[in-house]
Amino acid sequence: MGVTGWHWAVQCGSLEVLKKVWEWAEKNLTSEEVNNKLLLGTDNEGWTGWHWAAKEGILEVLHKIWEWAEEKLTTEEIKNKLLLGTDNGVGPPDIGQQRRAI
Secondary structure, X not given: OOOOHHHHHHHHOOHHHHHHHHHHHHHHOOHHHHHHHHHOXXXXXXXXXXXXXXXXXXXXXXXXXXXXXXXXXOHHHHHHHHHOOOOOOOOOOOHHHHHHHO
16 A cells, blocks of 8 residues: 555654544545545555554554544454554564655
8 A cells, every 4th residue: 555644644743744634534535445544554564553653652643543443443443453453574664765765
């Protein structure tokens, strides 16, 4: 899938930016797209926004994603795809390398 605006918003650590992306997504995407492309959407390495917020230690972003997940996802999706979801086994990509490639 690549790195989306959602992933970049999480990585920048700005709750304000993340909330704006969420607002636009809710207005323009279906519930299924919000769930599968944002909350559970992965980058090329299999990382979700949840993975990134946890890796970067951005607690307020992690907390907000959790709130949205509780509103939108089933208990099984939260358990199996968010909390227990894994990357593709390659570890975190080099953010600096990704930014240079853009």
